[in-house]
Amino acid sequence: MKKIIYAAMLAAPFLTAAVAAAEGEYRAKAIAMIKKDFKPRGQASLDRLAEDGVQAICNRSGNKPEAENAKFFEADQLAAVKYPADGKLMGDWKKGEKLAQSGRGFTWRDNPGLPVGGNCYNCHQISPKEVAFGTIGPTLYQFGKLRGNTPDMQKYVYSKIYNAKAYNLCSEMPRFGRIEALAPEQIKDLVALLLDPESPVNK
Amino acid sequence: MKSRNIIGALGALALAGAGWAQTEIDHAKADAEFAKFRAEMEDSNPAELFEMKGEELWKAKRGPHNVSLAESCDLGLGVGKLEGAYVQMPRYFKDADAVMDAERRIVWCMTEKQGFKFDDIAKKPFASGNYTPDITSLVTYVAGHSRDKKFAVNLKDPKVREIYEIGKEVANFRAGPYDFSCNTCHGVDDKRIRMQNLPNLSKPEGAKKGVLGWPGYRMTGGVMLTHQWRMNDCFRQQRFPEPKYASDTVTALLTYMTANANGILYKGPGIKR
Numbered sequence: 001m002k003k004i005i006y007a008a009m010l011a012a013p014f015l016t017a018a019v020a021a022a023e024g025e026y027r028a029k030a031i032a033m034i035k036k037d038f039k040p041r042g043q044a045s046l047d048r049l050a051e052d053g054v055q056a057i058c059n060r061s062g063n064k065p066e067a068e069n070a071k072f073f074e075a076d077q078l079a080a081v082k083y084p085a086d087g088k089l090m091g092d093w094k095k096g097e098k099l100a101q102s103g104r105g106f107t108w109r110d111n112p113g114l115p116v117g118g119n120c121y122n123c124h125q126i127s128p129k130e131v132a133f134g135t136i137g138p139t140l141y142q143f144g145k146l147r148g149n150t151p152d153m154q155k156y157v158y159s160k161i162y163n164a165k166a167y168n169l170c171s172e173m174p175r176f177g178r179i180e181a182l183a184p185e186q187i188k189d190l191v192a193l194l195l196d197p198e199s200p201v202n203k
Numbered sequence: 204m205k206s207r208n209i210i211g212a213l214g215a216l217a218l219a220g221a222g223w224a225q226t227e228i229d230h231a232k233a234d235a236e237f238a239k240f241r242a243e244m245e246d247s248n249p250a251e252l253f254e255m256k257g258e259e260l261w262k263a264k265r266g267p268h269n270v271s272l273a274e275s276c277d278l279g280l281g282v283g284k285l286e287g288a289y290v291q292m293p294r295y296f297k298d299a300d301a302v303m304d305a306e307r308r309i310v311w312c313m314t315e316k317q318g319f320k321f322d323d324i325a326k327k328p329f330a331s332g333n334y335t336p337d338i339t340s341l342v343t344y345v346a347g348h349s350r351d352k353k354f355a356v357n358l359k360d361p362k363v364r365e366i367y368e369i370g371k372e373v374a375n376f377r378a379g380p381y382d383f384s385c386n387t388c389h390g391v392d393d394k395r396i397r398m399q400n401l402p403n404l405s406k407p408e409g410a411k412k413g414v415l416g417w418p419g420y421r422m423t424g425g426v427m428l429t430h431q432w433r434m435n436d437c438f439r440q441q442r443f444p445e446p447k448y449a450s451d452t453v454t455a456l457l458t459y460m461t462a463n464a465n466g467i468l469y470k471g472p473g474i475k476r
Contacts, residue, residue, distance in 0.1 A: 029365075038448050108445060123396065135394050175382065
């Protein structure tokens with residue numbers, strides 16, 4: 001059974017409708033309704049309404065996938081993380097702070113040619129100097145001070161920002177690296193913001 | 204209509220706006236200030252200007268068929284009956300065989316009864332710059348007739364119930380580049396984006412915050428915005444494409460949210476930051 005599910009989710013675009021019909025009539029109706037009720041605008045094209053495998057499994061499990069399914073897909077997401085060619089994972093925390101402040105990008109109003117923000121403060125407490133922080137995600141204040149900045153920790157933080165779903169399949173956090181919202185150099189700067197001992201986060 | 208208060212109120216808007224920018228860091232204080240300001244504005248809400256305009260539009264013979272909405276449009280309580288109609292929508296309309304929220308129903312009357320073309324209305328359906336479309340003034344006028352009445356979406360009607368359940372699933376649906384659903388922000392208690400509190404729309408207390416004050420006068424723009432507009436802007440921030448105007452999906456969300464606020468007193472067209 002599980003193997004069948006894995007295969008099904010990898011072929012999610014084909015099977016989404018069938019799975020939905022079996023599992024939830026209203027969900028299937030909602031998805032059909034959404035498919036007919038949107039129009040493209042700016043960079044926001046209609047293909048954004050199609051679920052990928054992770055979205056499909058989270059939508060069908062109330063964001064609580066079975067443990068084994070979660071493990072399988074998390075590993076799949078982690079395997080696709082791309083690391084910088086030079087092997088260095090810590091950049092410039094000052095650039096990271098600037099990036100963390102910006103919430104721009106990807107809406108139908110945003111110019112697709114412009115760099116996208118990290119959106120970090122929208123959901124997380126980070127530097128103590130910024131008090132206008134959101135609370136959807138956990139606080140990241142003193143992140144490095146509490147955990148150190150070993151190579152393993154750097155790799156974890158880089159991977160988590162690159163693709164939060166690699167560690168928590170139905171995390172609310174966007175997959176910034178996977179969707180190419182943030183380039184590896186930018187992710188390195190965010191790693192530094194969280195782990196560099198000189199970053200205000202760890203003072 | 205207390206027009207004498209409106210000039211003063213508009214002046215106060217600018218001052219209050221500047222005040223908030225400074226106190227943004229003190230979240231609780233800013234919220235309290237806005238609540239106080241809103242209370243002070245209750246007797247002289249600039250939304251009343253749009254209610255007046257809406258009244259003219261409602262009563263005037265218009266469109267290719269040269270009929271008024273007052274003599275042709277049934278908002279669920281009988282042709283031309285306005286008292287309490289807004290708080291009982293969305294509701295099922297047999298003549299259209301659809302569940303419709305107030306804005307969608309008025310658009311339906313404009314096309315079916317007055318003969319306007321839907322595409323013309325849908326071209327620029329929401330306020331922008333200093334332009335507020337006629338449909339928004341009409342919604343504001345209709346909403347004004349439900350002031351101090353309780354929300355009462357009829358979930359006993361199976362057609363409404365079905366749209367409510369679909370709306371709940373629309374709110375759950377994650378997609379797009381950021382994997383966001385409505386519930387990413389509005390599905391749990393006590394969360395915020397930056398300093399902005401996020402109401403949990405699945406519960407009465409949160410749904411109340413989601414429905415009160417619409418249609419609302421936009422402080423910074425001097426225009427009026429409807430609840431339909433708010434859904435449109437949420438989808439923008441969700442990084443979705445744009446919902447078609449007056450579509451089933453938007454009605455479904457409004458049905459879900461408004462029914463979750465059933466029993467709560469509607470205070471009439473309001474003021475939004």
